[in-house]
Amino acid sequence: MKFEGTDSYVATRDLTLAVNAAVALQRPLLIKGEPGTGKTLLAEEVARALNMPLFQWHVKSTTKAQQGLYEYDAVSRLRDSQLGDPRVEDISHYIMHGVLWQAFECEQPSVVLIDEIDKADIEFPNDLLRELDRMEFHCYELHRTIKAKHRPLIIITSNNEKELPDAFLRRCFFHYIKFPDKETMQRIVEVHFPILKHELLKEALEVFFDLREVPGLKKKPSTSELIDWLKLLLAEDIPPEVLRAKDAKDAIPPLHGALLKNEQDVHLFERLAFMSRRKS
Amino acid sequence: MLVDFFLHLKSRQLPVSTKELLALLEALEARLVTGSLDDFYLLSRTLLIKDEALYDRFDRAFGEYFKGIEALPGFDAMVPEEWLELAARKHLSEADRARLQKLGYEKVLEQLNERLAEQKERHAGGSKWIGTAGTSPFGHGGYNPEGVRIGGESVGNRTAIKVWDQREFRNLDDTVDLGVRNIKVALRRLRRFARKGAATELDLDGTIAGTARNGGWLDLQLRPERHNAIKVLLFLDVGGSMDDHIQACEELFSAARAEFKHLEHFYFHNCVYESVWKDNRRRHGEKLPTWDVIHTYGPDYKLIFVGDASMSPYEVGRPGGSVEHWNEEAGDIWLQRLVDAWPRAAWLNPLAENYWNYTPSIGMIRAVIGNDRMFPLTLDGLERAMRSLSK
Numbered sequence: 001m002k003f004e005g006t007d008s009y010v011a012t013r014d015l016t017l018a019v020n021a022a023v024a025l026q027r028p029l030l031i032k033g034e035p036g037t038g039k040t041l042l043a044e045e046v047a048r049a050l051n052m053p054l055f056q057w058h059v060k061s062t063t064k065a066q067q068g069l070y071e072y073d074a075v076s077r078l079r080d081s082q083l084g085d086p087r088v089e090d091i092s093h094y095i096m097h098g099v100l101w102q103a104f105e106c107e108q109p110s111v112v113l114i115d116e117i118d119k120a121d122i123e124f125p126n127d128l129l130r131e132l133d134r135m136e137f138h139c140y141e142l143h144r145t146i147k148a149k150h151r152p153l154i155i156i157t158s159n160n161e162k163e164l165p166d167a168f169l170r171r172c173f174f175h176y177i178k179f180p181d182k183e184t185m186q187r188i189v190e191v192h193f194p195i196l197k198h199e200l201l202k203e204a205l206e207v208f209f210d211l212r213e214v215p216g217l218k219k220k221p222s223t224s225e226l227i228d229w230l231k232l233l234l235a236e237d238i239p240p241e242v243l244r245a246k247d248a249k250d251a252i253p254p255l256h257g258a259l260l261k262n263e264q265d266v267h268l269f270e271r272l273a274f275m276s277r278r279k280s
Numbered sequence: 281m282l283v284d285f286f287l288h289l290k291s292r293q294l295p296v297s298t299k300e301l302l303a304l305l306e307a308l309e310a311r312l313v314t315g316s317l318d319d320f321y322l323l324s325r326t327l328l329i330k331d332e333a334l335y336d337r338f339d340r341a342f343g344e345y346f347k348g349i350e351a352l353p354g355f356d357a358m359v360p361e362e363w364l365e366l367a368a369r370k371h372l373s374e375a376d377r378a379r380l381q382k383l384g385y386e387k388v389l390e391q392l393n394e395r396l397a398e399q400k401e402r403h404a405g406g407s408k409w410i411g412t413a414g415t416s417p418f419g420h421g422g423y424n425p426e427g428v429r430i431g432g433e434s435v436g437n438r439t440a441i442k443v444w445d446q447r448e449f450r451n452l453d454d455t456v457d458l459g460v461r462n463i464k465v466a467l468r469r470l471r472r473f474a475r476k477g478a479a480t481e482l483d484l485d486g487t488i489a490g491t492a493r494n495g496g497w498l499d500l501q502l503r504p505e506r507h508n509a510i511k512v513l514l515f516l517d518v519g520g521s522m523d524d525h526i527q528a529c530e531e532l533f534s535a536a537r538a539e540f541k542h543l544e545h546f547y548f549h550n551c552v553y554e555s556v557w558k559d560n561r562r563r564h565g566e567k568l569p570t571w572d573v574i575h576t577y578g579p580d581y582k583l584i585f586v587g588d589a590s591m592s593p594y595e596v597g598r599p600g601g602s603v604e605h606w607n608e609e610a611g612d613i614w615l616q617r618l619v620d621a622w623p624r625a626a627w628l629n630p631l632a633e634n635y636w637n638y639t640p641s642i643g644m645i646r647a648v649i650g651n652d653r654m655f656p657l658t659l660d661g662l663e664r665a666m667r668s669l670s671k
Contacts, residue, residue, distance in 0.1 A: 014322045017323055024310050025306055027303065
C-alpha cells in the first residue's frame with residue numbers, strides 16, 4: 001500500500017516519502033506550506049488513492065479538543081427529563097460522537113484530516129497528545145475506553161499562525177510543502193487541464209512565475225490561484241499572444257483578479273509596469 | 281546505529297529527541313528507503329525536523345556529516361551493485377563493459393570504498409577522484425559524494441548537486457534579517473504578542489451548558505477576552521546607515537497597528553536626548569520634549585527601540601556629546617528616564633549579534649536598558665523580544 005500521487009494530484013518525491021512513512025509507522029503527519037499548495041487536498045487524495053474512508057475535522061478558533069472525541073449534550077438531556085421522555089434514562093443517547101471516535105470505531109483503516117490546527121487555542125494540540133499517541137481515550141459518561149480498531153492515518157495541516165508545542169511535534173512526522181518549481185508546476189497544470197494548448201501554458205507559467213518574483217507583493221499568487229486563472233483564460237479563450245505582449249501598454253496580465261487578491265498589490269504591479277514601460 | 285549522526289545534529293543545535301531517533305530507526309527497519317542517500321535525507325528530515333525554519337540548519341548539518349560518506353552504513357554492500365549494473369548497461373561502451381565484467385562488481389565496490397577512504401576533501405567539480413562520467417569505474421553510480429551525475433535517471437538522483445547542498449530553505453531560517461519574504465511571519469508573531477494579556481468576560485454558551493449540567497443551578501463560566509490590550513511606544517533611530525532597516529521595521533509595526541490597542545512612534549538620532557520628533561520631514565521644526573512624552577503615556581505601555589546603537593561613546597555618556605546639537609544632559613540619563621518610565625522595554629538592533637561586543641556604545645546602552653533586553657532584528661530576535669516584553 002503505497003501512495004504515489006493520483007491522477008488529479010501531483011505529489012513530489014519528498015511528499016510521497018513523508019506520507020508513506022506516516023502510513024507505515026502509523027504516526028500523524030503534520031503538513032505546513034504556503035496557502036494554496038494543496039495541504040488540505042492531500043488528505044482527500046491520500047484517502048482516495050489508498051481507498052480508505054476520510055473523516056474531516058475543520059478546526060476553528062473556538063474548537064476544543066474534546067469536540068473531536070465526543071460531546072455530552074447536557075441541554076437536551078435536561079429538556080428531555082423535564083418533558084418526561086423515557087430516552088433520558090440512557091445517557092448514551094446524549095453522547096455525540098466526534099470525528100476521532102468515528103474514525104476509531106471504523107471497521108477499516110481510515111484517514112483523519114485535522115485541518116488548520118493552528119487556528120485553535122494553544123492548548124488544543126496538547127489536549128490531543130494521548131489520543132494521537134495511543135489512539136484511545138476514555139468516555140467518562142459511559143465508563144468506557146474507546147480504542148482504535150485500526151490506527152487511522154492522521155493528517156494535520158497548519159498555516160503557522162501559532163507555534164505548536166514541542167511535545168505535540170515530537171509525536172508527528174513533519175513535511176513542509178515548498179512552492180513547486182516550474183517543472184512540477186507544469187505537471188500540476190497538465191493534470192488539471194489535459195487539453196490546454198501547449199503554447200498558452202508556457203506563456204501563462206512565465207507570466208505567473210514573473211509575477212511571483214515581483215518584490216513587495218502582499219500575497220503572492222499560489223498554485224490554486226494559477227489553476228483558477230487558467231480556468232478563466234480558457235473560458236475567455238485568450239490567445240497566447242496576449243500573454244506574450246510584455247512591452248505592450250497592457251503589461252498587466254489579463255484577468256489578473258484571479259492572481260492578485262488585493263488592491264495594493266494590483267496598484268504596485270501597475271506602477272512597476274508603468275516604470276518599466278517608461279524605461280524602455 | 282546512527283547515534284553519531286544523531287549526536288551531530290544535536291551538536292548543531294537541532295532539537296532532536298531520542299523518540300525521534302527511534303522512529304527513524306523503525307522506519308529504516310521497515311525498509312521505507314533502501315540505500316539512496318537522497319531518500320534517507322528526505323526521510324530523516326521528515327522524521328526528525330518539525331519546523332521549516334530549521335530545514336536550512338538541518339541541510340547544513342546533514343551535508344557536514346555525510347561529506348565523503350557515500351552510502352548508508354550497512355547498506356553500501358547491498359545497493360550499488362544493481363545500480364552500477366544498470367548504469368553500466370546504459371552508459372558504458374562495449375569495451376568498458378567488458379573491462380568491468382573482468383574486474384567484477386565486488387572488486388569495483390572495494391576499490392570505490394578504498395578511494396573514498398583516501399579522499400578527504402570534497403571536490404566541487406569532482407574531476408580528480410571520481411566522475412569522468414563512465415570511464416572510471418567510480419563514475420557509474422552517480423552516487424558518490426561529489427554528486428557526479430551520470431545522466432538520465434540512472435540512480436534516481438535528478439540533480440548533480442545534492443538536495444541538501446542547494447540550501448533552498450535558507451529563506452525560512454528565522455535567524456536571518458527581516459526582509460520582504462519573512463515579514464509576514466514576523467507580522468504574525470507580532471500579532472500573537474498583541475493578543476495576549478487581557479481580562480476575562482462572561483462565556484454565555486459555557487454558562488448555559490454548565491448550568492444544564494448542574495441540573496439548573498447557575499454555573500458561571502468565564503473566558504479570556506479576545507481584545508487586544510497591548511500598547512506600544514516605538515522609538516526609531518533615523519538619519520543614518522540604519523534607514524533601510526528602520527523603514528522595514530516601521531512598516532512592520534504599522535502593518536500590525538490594527539492589532540495593538542495603541543501604537544505611537546517617535547524618532548531620534550543615534551541616542552535619545554531631551555527631544556524627539558514625530559515627523560521626519562519637519563524634524564527641526566516640530567520637536568517634542570521627551571519629558572512630555574514620558575508624562576503622557578502611562579507605565580502600561582511597552583517600549584521598543586529600533587537602532588544600531590553604534591556611535592561614539594561620548595554621544596551616550598557625556599553632556600554635549602550629541603553630533604547634532606548641544607545636549608545639557610547625557611544620553612544615558614535620558615535612556616534611563618525612559619526605561620524607568622516604561623520598565624518593559626526592548627531594543628531591536630539590526631546589527632548581527634556577534635558584532636555587539638566590538639562597539640563600546642552598544643555595551644553602554646545595554647548597561648542602561650539591561651543586558652538581556654537587546655535583540656537582533658531577525659525573526660528569532662523579534663520573537664524573543666516579544667516574549668520578554670510580555671513577561
